[in-house]
Amino acid sequence: MARRALILLEGHRDIGLLYIQAAQRLGLHPITLSADPARYDYLATEGIEAIRGDTDNLDALIRECSRLRATYDIAGITGFAGDDESVYATVGKLCLHFDLPGANPASIEQCCDKFTQRQFLAEGGVPIPAYRLAANAWEVESSAAEIGLPVIVKPAIGSGSIGVRLCRNVEEVAEHTTYLLGGKHVWRSSPRILVEEFAEGAQYSAYTMGNEVIGICAADFGPLPHFVYRHFTFPALLTDDQHKRIADVSLSCLRALGLGWGPAHIEFRWTKRGPVVIEVNPRIPGGTTPRLVQLGYGVDLVTEHIKLVIGEEWDLRKRHSHIASARFLVPDCDGILDWIDGHRQAAAVSGVAEVKLYVEPKTPIVRKRDYRDCIGHVIAASASPAQTEAILKRAVDLIGWSITPFPTVGEQEQSAPPHVRAPSAGRAQ
Template sequence: MTKRALILVEGHSGIGLLYVKAARRLGLHPITLSANPTQYDYLMAEGIEAIRVDTDNLDALIHECARVRATFDISGITGFSGADESACVMASELCRRFDLPGPNPASIERCCNKFTQRQLLAKAGVPVPAYRLARNATDAERAAEEIGLPVVLKPVVGSGSSGVQLCRNADELAEHTAYLLGGDHIWRSSPSLLVEEFAQGAHYGAQMMGNAVIGISATGFGPPPQFVYRESIFPVALTDEEYERLADVSLSCLRALDLGWGPSNVELRWTKLGPIVIEVNPRVGGAPTPRLVQVAYGVDLVTEHIKAVIGDEWDLRRRHSYTAAARLLIADRDGTLEWISGDSQAAAVEGIIEAKFYVEPKMPIVRKGDYRDWIGHLIAVSPSFAQTTTILQDAVDLIDWSIAPFPTPSE
């Protein structure tokens, strides 16, 4: 019998391992197509087949999939978000070419452009912050004047909060514009910026599969001006009316963007005017979101996504109801990591189910102002909101580290 393969376009440092393990549990042979497979440690560690190919080249991807099909039965194809989420678009195109289940490629591509996404949401009456497109410093300055400072300045295409910054005054706006357009920020498409009203209020994330809202989390960030995720908790403490409002707005996003196949997640803020949509992502939320949803509700988003990809029936029924929370540990300075302490003690705290560091002593730490500033995470679970938050904080208090500044040139 021919083996059934799952093609993964690119990998993912946070949730890629979850996908290959879930694929194997479903009897699939995972194969990763990547421009640089060596950047994903889990591929070698797990013995995952990887093929080096230009994942920005659709013809090259089609060629490699055709070669794979000579040996395997390709049961499904999906992709992970990269620097510009192009892998998700390419995966959906491949699904169309090989007559496999998948989302509409045009919908994914429109959603991955933040300016186009804003236009479609606004046209459909979905509440979004005021926004302007900018291609140079003059455009950005004019947009900020029209919207009013502070503003959020971000690349039109990108993920993981890369290049996203709060600009509280004209100097910060000019400085960040110069950074984004000056060659330091990596662009894989024509540089363009989104200048956006700073929507102030509690931040929430709705995790969705198809047209169903699986759960809504409360999320928090590290200190401004960056937006580095720091914590997340499922389920969020909301009244029934508040939950329904967030869920209704999230579902309206899917209709406006012609999504609704497979996974998606919607980021919102609850402002004085009510829920405002910050961003819609046509994919499973990054780590540690899938793990939180699984321990809180018993719903494995990754496995159910793969089932959709291969044409099987998914099961989104909640099997239990706990409160799960994660704290992302963020580097507080640049330099060389000298030591970490308390991680084993934190892992031993009752209710902590994960305590993981991504770095080791002697490693250099260079903060980027996005997800790459994470050096580890803790996950706690219990029957109640209050108990979970207490467990998590008790464990966090046990952890410490030291980062020595890099030597100056004179040293």
Template sequence: MPKKAIILIEGHTRGPGLLYVEAARRLGLHPITLSIDPTRYDYLRAESTEAIRVDTNSLDAMIRECSQLGKEYDIVGVTSAAQSCCVTVGKLCQHFELPGPNPALTERCNDKFTQRQLLAEAGLPLPAYRLAANVTDVEISAAEIGLPVIVKPAAGIGSIGVRLCRNLDEVAEHTTYLLSGKHVWASSPRILIEEFAQGPYYLAHIMGNEVIGIEGGDSGPPPYFVFREGIFPALLTDEEQERIADVSLSCLRALDLDWGPTCIEFRWTMRGPVVIEVNPRLAGVPCPQLVQLAYGVDLITEHIKLAIGEDWNLHKRHSQTAASRLLVPDNDGILDWIADNRATDVPGVAEVKFYVKHETPIVRRGDLRDLIGHVLAASPSPAQTEAIVQRAVDLIEWSIKPFPALGE
């Protein structure tokens, strides 16, 4: 009988790729990663995980590769830890008649303007928004909505290209940058202009039609939105949790999303919870680990179970408070050294992870790529957990030396 295998499309350099490999093995599966460049993912080599170089931008190439692998293995599922591969995963699952997300619905949801139109038609609370393709139209839209505004690509991930613009000069400057060729577009250049919804940030974690819980979070100082910390479950009243959960399920109905993981971002404004974005995927690292630390629910394992057609189990095994702190450098240069100084020994710390190595160039861009590591902790109470995280972060040190001057 051929060995059961699961296909993982691309991977992730900051944690979830390895977590998917480990979860697949725990379920008795043979993980096979298809990647345009498998050497990008150190864990594939470290874990002696099978990886095949293939053009993951070509559906035909991946169908051919999976068909070949099907002669040796029993391919029982296809999934990915990479946010950018959700549509491709759906198309492969559809082709091979495997459980998976509807690629058309996923692609529609990934278009942030279309997503907002559908949510607006369903009467859901949203920031005011406009779509534009040039500097003049963006400026007109910003004036109509009222400054400050968020200016961002209509398709994208990781807060790349997202900026708060407080005046029309900043609007013109950022729009010019996005259209100058320096920004890498996921699709044809279209710019979304949004009202700046001000208030605490929340993230609803959902599997299928079940809201597992709501995470609270915070980002760094404007004009960018680099996620800095999270706490799960969020410090909300029962009524507030119920309101966010109700709006979350209404979002799923409006977008016809009913398969697999979804995470929905909110800001709690004077109007209550306002939908910022619906993502038809698991939240990025370290959010799934927070859910596991707090409730004992391993979302990655349950996602793989769903992808191979098995029953999942979202039963909470315990209840405590988990928190994350993301490490962000305060200057550019070359990473000289980084050390945890026994932060991992602090009672209650679950993980200290660095995403970078010595001699890595550090260039801050104001998005997810700025992060250089994280600290995770859990305890019975929010205050205790926050204190544990802070104690661990205070122990971590790094040094970034200036870039060499030209000619050196």
């Protein structure tokens, strides 16, 4: 009898290994198809079968999966976006071709384009910020004037807050437009810029699977005008009315976008008019989200997603209710990372579930003002919000690092003083 295999399109720095491990626990043989398998260290470390190929070429992927079917019983196909969310639409097309469970690729594609997504949400009566689409500097400036400052200026296609900025005046609008259109931002298609109203208020994300809301997370960003996550808390501390309103709007998003299958997360701002949808992403978020949900509710998002992918019965019932929080470590200057330490002591703090560093000493630190600025995280969990926050504070305070700033023009490298930074113990700065 042929061995059951799970095909994984590309990989993921944060959650790729979780999918590998969950697949193996379910008795599946994971196989990764990637344009560059060497990008994902865990494949070699874990001895995972990986095949190099053009993951942008649907026909080539169909041929490769057909070849694999001669050896394996392909139980399901899923994948990861990285910086290109079109991977999810490709997965949907593969599932359709091989008659496997999967999302509607057309629904995924209309989500990946933020302008198209806005149109469907508006037609569905979902509360969203005012928005305009622009292709050049004049259109961006005109759109900002029509909407009214401040505005958010960002690429219409992208993820991880790459290229996203709050612009509070005309000069900032012009500056960021020049950045996006002047060759510094990498476009995967012809440049299209979304200009939208700044929805001011607390940030939340709802996590869904199928047509079910699993839970809602609270998030804090670092200093504006950029949007770099600093702190997550799951579940968010909401009133019953707030929870219901966010859950109801989440389900409205799924209906408007045709996302009745698979995982999604919906980002909100709680404004003066209640929950306003910032965007809908048809995937499980990377980073700390699966760990937070498992610690908070006892639900293994990755395992349950794989069960859905292979057509087995899945279970999202809460096993318990704890408060889980993650704090991200974010440097406040560029330079060479001399050292980073204290992570082992932090991991030994009672109640700390995970400490992870993404960088090693001597790594150049060049902040990009998006998710790539984070150099590590700490996760803690307990039965109460105050206790979890106290555990997190104690652990984060134990971690410190030193960065030697890059020399300025005309400055000798040896004269640059080291910059020592210990993460803030309070709210994200």
